[in-house]
Amino acid sequence: MTSMPESAQLTRNPPPVVSCRDLTKSYAMGEQALQVLRGVSFDVKPGEFVAIMGPSGSGKSTLLNLIGALDTPTTGSLSIAGTDVGGLDDDELAHLRNRVIGFVFQQFNLLRRTSALENVKMPLLYSRTPAKDADAVAAQRLVAVGLGDRQGHTAAQLSGGQQQRVAIARALVTSPQLILADEPTGALDTKTSKDIMDLFTQLHRDGMTIIMVTHEAEVADYAERLLRFRDGLLVDDIRQTPKAMP
Amino acid sequence: MNLANYLTSALAAIRLNAMRSILTALGVIIGVASVIVMSAIGSGARQEVERSISRLGTNMLTISPGSSRSGRSRGGAGTATPLSEDDMDAIADRIAGVSAVTGSLSINAPIIYGNKNWTTSVTGTSASFPEVRDWEVDEGYYFTPEQVQRGAKVAVLGSSVVREVFGGASTIGERIRIAGAPFEVIGVMKTRGQAGGFRDQDDIVLIPLSTARARLAGQNATVPNQAGSILVKVGDAGDLAAAEEDIVDLLRQRRRIRTGMQDDFRVRNVAEIVQARTAAQQTLTWLLAATAAISLIVGGIGIMNIMLVSVTERTREIGLRMAVGARKRDILAQFLTEAIVLCIAGGLIGLALGVGATYAIAFLAGWPVLVSGTVIAVGIGASAFVGVVFGYVPARQAAHLNPIDALRYE
Numbered sequence: 001m002t003s004m005p006e007s008a009q010l011t012r013n014p015p016p017v018v019s020c021r022d023l024t025k026s027y028a029m030g031e032q033a034l035q036v037l038r039g040v041s042f043d044v045k046p047g048e049f050v051a052i053m054g055p056s057g058s059g060k061s062t063l064l065n066l067i068g069a070l071d072t073p074t075t076g077s078l079s080i081a082g083t084d085v086g087g088l089d090d091d092e093l094a095h096l097r098n099r100v101i102g103f104v105f106q107q108f109n110l111l112r113r114t115s116a117l118e119n120v121k122m123p124l125l126y127s128r129t130p131a132k133d134a135d136a137v138a139a140q141r142l143v144a145v146g147l148g149d150r151q152g153h154t155a156a157q158l159s160g161g162q163q164q165r166v167a168i169a170r171a172l173v174t175s176p177q178l179i180l181a182d183e184p185t186g187a188l189d190t191k192t193s194k195d196i197m198d199l200f201t202q203l204h205r206d207g208m209t210i211i212m213v214t215h216e217a218e219v220a221d222y223a224e225r226l227l228r229f230r231d232g233l234l235v236d237d238i239r240q241t242p243k244a245m246p
Numbered sequence: 247m248n249l250a251n252y253l254t255s256a257l258a259a260i261r262l263n264a265m266r267s268i269l270t271a272l273g274v275i276i277g278v279a280s281v282i283v284m285s286a287i288g289s290g291a292r293q294e295v296e297r298s299i300s301r302l303g304t305n306m307l308t309i310s311p312g313s314s315r316s317g318r319s320r321g322g323a324g325t326a327t328p329l330s331e332d333d334m335d336a337i338a339d340r341i342a343g344v345s346a347v348t349g350s351l352s353i354n355a356p357i358i359y360g361n362k363n364w365t366t367s368v369t370g371t372s373a374s375f376p377e378v379r380d381w382e383v384d385e386g387y388y389f390t391p392e393q394v395q396r397g398a399k400v401a402v403l404g405s406s407v408v409r410e411v412f413g414g415a416s417t418i419g420e421r422i423r424i425a426g427a428p429f430e431v432i433g434v435m436k437t438r439g440q441a442g443g444f445r446d447q448d449d450i451v452l453i454p455l456s457t458a459r460a461r462l463a464g465q466n467a468t469v470p471n472q473a474g475s476i477l478v479k480v481g482d483a484g485d486l487a488a489a490e491e492d493i494v495d496l497l498r499q500r501r502r503i504r505t506g507m508q509d510d511f512r513v514r515n516v517a518e519i520v521q522a523r524t525a526a527q528q529t530l531t532w533l534l535a536a537t538a539a540i541s542l543i544v545g546g547i548g549i550m551n552i553m554l555v556s557v558t559e560r561t562r563e564i565g566l567r568m569a570v571g572a573r574k575r576d577i578l579a580q581f582l583t584e585a586i587v588l589c590i591a592g593g594l595i596g597l598a599l600g601v602g603a604t605y606a607i608a609f610l611a612g613w614p615v616l617v618s619g620t621v622i623a624v625g626i627g628a629s630a631f632v633g634v635v636f637g638y639v640p641a642r643q644a645a646h647l648n649p650i651d652a653l654r655y656e
């Protein structure tokens with residue numbers, strides 16, 4: 001239901017992982033409605049690394065939350081991995097968030113007094129993964145983000161960059177098809193930001209589809225495609241050569 | 247998530263706020279402790295009633311003189327004309343179904359043996375007392391009608407008296423002094439056992455009714471052959487209620503009580519006596535039941551309150567869990583488990599306190615107590631029930647949060 005149809009993988013032009021059509025989102029503010037997204041349409045193909053930029057308040061986070069199935073659009077259609085999100089019930093949305101999407105937040109959103117391993121394992125608790133397998137997979141993901149030796153540390157005992165690595169390991173733990181990151185380097189210094197971006201670049205090279213919101217040009221340079229937003233509208237869609245790792 | 251995950255997460259959350267959790271569980275602790283104490287004392291009282299009835303005999307009637315009705319004034323209990331041996335004989339002869347009758351004239355008096363001095367209930371009875379009370383002689387023999395007839399100075403001892411005065415040694419043939427007069431011990435009754443909150447039935451010395459009348463109650467005997475109370479045994483085939491009615495009619499006639507006037511005597515059966523005595527215990531049981539119910543409700547509200555606080559505090563965590571794939575029912579189960587674990591932990595502490603309090607009360611008040619498996623199950627069950635009922639609203643509130651609002655919550 002949420003996985004790609006088999007035939008799609010055989011065609012030369014694979015179907016998009018994300019497909020937005022005329023997406024709008026408005027919030028009721030008293031009498032008036034505040035329209036944050038005013039009709040956004042674009043596709044993201046498998047394996048693409050997309051950066052979304054725009055001034056503060058232009059609706060970047062709102063869009064990413066819609067794609068992450070955390071919120072529902074006011075009008076328009078959205079399909080993720082071939083599934084029309086509008087037709088899903090609560091449990092199906094939970095399944096989508098669990099298996100298809102991995103979300104990385106600006107503020108990491110880790111349980112502070114819980115170990116790195118337990119934090120990474122959390123999505124697996126909701127996917128009926130046997131406890132033994134869950135431990136093994138989570139430990140392996142921590143190794144992949146370079147924190148193999150920090151499994152038992154609580155989030156509070158880790159630096160900001162390390163915490164974001166744990167959060168990325170958590171986003172990857174169910175082997176999703178799509179990583180969404182909302183200002184993943186927004187709370188980090190330049191050096192640490194670079195490390196995190198190198199990690200994303202590595203994921204991209206391994207074939208992961210990534211959509212990342214940022215307001216820093218240096219960070220956006222790592223992506224191969226740049227979407228610019230202004231006042232709830234997509235104003236630019238540029239292909240670029242990603243900044244390579246040194 | 248599976249149950250183990252929910253439990254781990256619940257225990258972690260409770261441990262994180264250990265002090266707050268304990269204070270929150272206090273209501274449940276007190277509630278469950280009350281449930282335990284209540285049911286322990288309650289079932290103890292019920293058992294006591296049953297035991298006493300079977301021990302005293304279900305087919306026995308006790309007739310005692312009531313209040314006098316001379317002129318306008320009304321005296322206290324026992325101020326009416328005493329019952330006599332003639333009344334006894336009349337009942338034995340004329341009431342259908344009666345199999346044995348005895349008098350029972352009791353007075354507290356000191357008995358002396360060597361340098362031992364013991365005050366006990368010295369009770370004058372006729373030879374049929376063992377039959378009426380279904381109480382057999384253990385050693386020696388009970389006095390005969392002939393000994394009663396001539397006012398023999400013989401005594402049959404209850405086992406508690408033997409223990410207290412003779413230190414348990416053989417007593418048959420020994421001489422004791424009762425209220426100054428020498429008596430020969432001719433028998434010892436079988437042990438009836440402590441009757442819970444009631445008088446020790448074995449702390450008794452039985453002597454012939456005539457002897458008791460002459461030696462002990464002689465001075466204030468207003469009827470020459472006074473019998474104290476009359477105990478009537480209704481035979482197995484007899485009808486207790488019918489016998490009771492017939493006895494009332496007969497005694498009213500003998501005591502010339504006109505129609506419309508009240509009886510100046512009382513006929514009671516054993517069940518009535520025991521029930522009257524356990525009424526106080528029953529009242530206490532109800533009081534405890536009310537305390538338990540109220541504490542559990544108050545405790546439940548405390549749990550609900552703290553769970554609502556917890557849901558609010560952990561809104562971002564709930565949002566995160568939803569963002570990584572938790573379904574509504576996962577969140578519901580997580581918070582419900584936490585409430586139930588909190589309540590059951592409180593319940594276990596309450597259980598320990600309740601069992602302790604039960605034994606303390608039993609020790610201080612001399613009541614029989616029973617801490618049964620059922621009582622424990624009821625205590626734990628009640629706390630789990632409180633957890634479900636009062637944990638549901640906060641858990642539901644958590645489950646119905648919108649993922650993005652929860653994640654953004656500051």
Ligand SMILES: Nc1ncnc2c1ncn2[C@@H]1O[C@H](COP(=O)(O)OP(=O)(O)O)[C@@H](O)[C@H]1O
Binds near residue numbers: 027034054061
């Ligand atoms: N739940 C909400 N209720 C009302 N307004 C909101 C809500 N969420 C976002 N907004 C508004 O929508 C606009 C876009 O927000 P956002 O998508 O977070 O912008 P950004 O591009 O900075 O990430 C902002 O003006 C913000 O105030």
Ligand SMILES: [Mg+2]
Binds near residue numbers: 060061
């Ligand atoms: Mg934003």
